[in-house]
Amino acid sequence: MNKIEKERHVLVIYPHPDDEALGVSGTLAIYAKNNVPITYACLTLGEMGRNLGNPPFATRETLPKVRKKELEKAAEVIGIQDLRMMGLRDKTVEFEDDEKMVKLVTDLIEELNPSLIITFYPGYSVHPDHEATGRAVVRAVRRIPVEKRPKLYCTAFSKDCERNLGEPDIVNDIREVQDIKIAALKAHISQTAWMLKGLEESIAQNNPISERLTIERLWSYQWDRDEVD
């Protein structure tokens, strides 16, 4: 288990509202409690999500408005003061111009001078938007001279991530902010209702608490085996 290091500014870049809650809301809540400024650049509004409620309470056209509100609520719960919605469209991130994507990230880095960036690990993050986001961040950070680079931590969840990357080197104990993580997941209720039902049943049955609520796992980007083209 790691002791969470003090940071100057944390920049989080993910493509979908709820990526932050699922992956790193506990870690971010701890930074927020320590008064570390956090910027979350969320690239899309998850417009193409398949969860519209059962029976459906949202439509394809109202979903982005629903998810925008959920994102704002989650940011508030976690303690993210600087939430930016970057206006891309769900499912299309990988088709944007690569150089435009690098510039989007570079502009944020130059403006904010973060000591730590958190994104998805390219190659190990399953969804094409996750992969494209991670690639853009790696390309942008790679252009910064090594001695000036912010730290780059990545979440990953492909089936082969541990086989290829090894055990994550950053394992944060988030039990002290468990309630905040649950609240962040609940904020994204249109997308997390199914998962939360399972979690609550599990807690009600006194099963061991899901690992999702006790630790968060991240990998420092392995620059010595950088596979992004």
Added chain:
Amino acid sequence: MEPILADKVQEYINQFAGKDVYIHVETTNGAYASHFNEGFFSAGCFIRNAKVNYEHGKIAGTGPYRIGLKLDLGWIYVEGLTHFELDDQGRLLLSGHGHDGKLAAALEISHTPFD
């Protein structure tokens, strides 16, 4: 959204016929289909804001429903539709939800471009 009433939807389809309209059409298995089920072959597509003018359209089946719109030079076809709504902007929104409630198909028709 409410479960499709075929007669009602047919009326709406008729109202959009013969006019320039914008279409959103989509089918999807979800981006995680092959992650959760490794043998699964995932396929899908979407087109947003295609501008077309269909001469007529029909809803068919007994639910889930199929819709076909006959174009000057071709067709728009979607199957697996279960729900509909005429929204507050006068757009006809149709979607198909699987047994788990998740969206699997959509067809939307509007007089103005979608956001």
